[in-house]
Amino acid sequence: MTIQTRRLLGTALLLGSLLTGASQALAEAVLHRGNAGEPQTLDYAHISIDIEGFVVRDMFEGLTIFNAKGEVVPGSAESWTISDDNLTYTFKIRDNANWSDGTPVTAEDFVFSMRRLEDPKTAAEYAGILYPVKNAEKVNKGELPVDQLGIKAVDAKTVEITLERPTPFFLQLLAHYTALPISKANFEKFGDQFVKPGNMVSNGAFKLEAHVPNDTLTVVKNDKYWDAANVKLDKVIFYPIDDDAASVRRFEAKEMDLVYNFSADQIKRLRETYNDQVHVTPSLATYYYVFDNREPPYNDVNVRRALSMAVDRDFLAQEIYAGAQLPAYNLVPPGMPGYGDGPVPDFASMSQIDREDKAVELMKAAGYGEGGKPLNIEIRYNTNANHERVATAVADMWKNTFGAKVSLVNLDVASHYAYLQEGGKFNVARAAWSADYGDPENFLALNVSTNTTFNYGKYKSEEYDSLMKQSYEEQDPAKRMEILKKAEEVLNTDQPIAPFMNSANLWLVSSRVSGWEDNAVNEHLSKFLSVSE
Missing domain, CATH: 3.10.105.10 (Dipeptide-binding Protein; Domain 3)
Structure with a gap:
């Protein structure tokens, strides 16, 4: 092979590599999601409004979750049993449930997280939602130590939760962000700084890549997630825009695929132009x-x-x-x-x-x-x-x-x-x-x-x-x-x-988004969505 032939072959290979890389970049599935405001924090113990929940639940997954229709279904737990007196719930955590750093999600992570939430030192604003758990209120008020909370690890992948009283909606409570887990090992390493990009590890469909306050918050697909094969998005970019008019303009310019809480006086005009992309639920x-x-x-x-x-x-x-x-x-x-x-x-x-x-x-x-x-x-x-x-x-x-x-x-x-x-x-x-x-x-x-x-x-x-x-x-x-x-x-x-x-609930949902389901609880995990060009 002559030197000239090698050069031509090398050029062809380089060009092919560049084209392949460009094709892969073009094929990246990115959801641009308007979020109506900047989260106060990404620490689940200190959030209380829907725009914070939308972000956090994309990254962290509880024992149960809301599916696209707003129904409670298994999340990190693949199954559970309930005692005859409806006071004890035993959850089996998925064997392949892992954190984004590759370490396994364990029952102890859930025990640690719930104890942290109810610990009065944490001062979690939403701690009361889990008061149906045995001793939760007394622990939260400092009347009992945190180890008296009604949750324990039976083994590495089995967690048992005991209640104060039968609570028919308890499985729904566990889909709430107050019941999300955090990695015990990661929190012990970083403390309250675990929420920062580069520190955070998560067990949900996505992991935190970057956060520029009042500009963008970017999460990318978590390849260690147990159901990663069925997650169709590579990236979700949240835009914390509380200016309704600006959000609608960006939707109309096709810069955002989802807009939450647009101005109601625009419903008629938007419906005339965008038809079923306007969702009033x-x-x-x-x-x-x-x-x-x-x-x-x-x-x-x-x-x-x-x-x-x-x-x-x-x-x-x-x-x-x-x-x-x-x-x-x-x-x-x-x-x-x-x-x-x-x-x-x-x-x-x-x-x-x-x-x-x-x-x-x-x-x-x-x-x-x-x-x-x-x-x-x-x-x-x-x-x-x-x-x-x-x-x-x-x-x-x-x-x-x-x-x-x-x-x-x-x-x-x-x-x-x-x-x-x-x-x-x-x-x-x-x-x-x-x-x-x-x-x-x-x-x-x-x-x-x-x-x-x-x-x-x-x-x-x-x-x-x-x-x-x-x-x-x-x-x-x-x-x-x-x-x-x-x-x-x-x-x-x-x-x-x-x-x-x-x-x-007022949403604008681009026609390029698939998998969207209107539901009364207003839960829309990005893991159930996909985008097309």
Whole structure:
């Protein structure tokens, strides 16, 4: 072979290699996912909102997970058994469940993670969701050591969890991010810094590659994941954009494949252009305003009831959300299994005009409004075009009904909820709750006085607390639901919060995305999705 021939052959091989590399790069399956805000953290022990859950659950997998339809199915556990008294759950972890560094996922990882969550030193905001686990509440309050928590490793791949009481929705709880595992060995190595790129190891379908706060968060396929062969995406890039208009523009420019929580006033226009790429899905969720019950005048039930009554829910649902939301008067959304139609406050059956007249009477009885003390109200909300329009409309309603002077304050979603969870004082604040599991307790527990994280307004009622306590002790399902309804009746009377609407999930889903399923729990793991050019 001549030197010239070798050179030609070498050039051909090099060109072929470059073409192959270019082809592989072009073939990379990347999902561009709009996420409506920057996560406060990637530590599952300190997250509490959906945009954080979307990211974390792509990287970490619990014993159970929600499938594309929103149904609970096996995750890291391939199977489980439940004792006859429904108090002991024994899970078999998959033999091929591994961390992204190749080490096996063990029962001890789950024991360590749940103990860490309930350890008062961790100060996990969502620790209460796992209180059905034996001794969890006492451990979390520092009354028992963490090794008394009702979870143990039977062997390397078998974990046993014992409950305080039968909990029909426990398998759903285990799909929640509070029940996610972290690698014990990795945490012992890095401590709280385990969440950083380069430190983090995960057991889910994806692993963290890069995180540029307020810009992008990138996860890549985890080839050590037990079901990696069925994961069709190579990479998911999350964009934490809370500007609705900017998100829609990027979707229309085909820069993003998914957009979460776009502006509702765009529904008609978007449907005309994008048809079935526009998804408006009823959800088990409630949009509400909470009053700071610690401070006057909001510690006066007459003031709270008056403000709540003066809000025209039909206007908010129809005019601002274009019918994508439904008017609501009570906290527990319709469709909750076993609950039926929950109680509503006495003013729900009145016309809006009659409500406003009654509201004026209540406000005068409290000494505020025309002829009384001035009413100055600050409404706090997280940055979002829909929330801004709701706040502006509510401000006008309160101004027109009571002569109130209303100002608006907004923060990004992570800062807004962090302020409320940390006990910051306010007048009125926007909030919402989506079901973590299909039981009314998930909503009603928000207002228990001992719920220091999510009882934003610091409402305290001995009657309410007593009824909730009874509900935890009642084993008859029908009787338990009746107790919960009585508790909601107390809320309806006291109005520590003002429910406005039952929410819908608003998504834009590109036609290049396959595997998407609308579901009421609003869970959409990227592992079930694929993209095409």
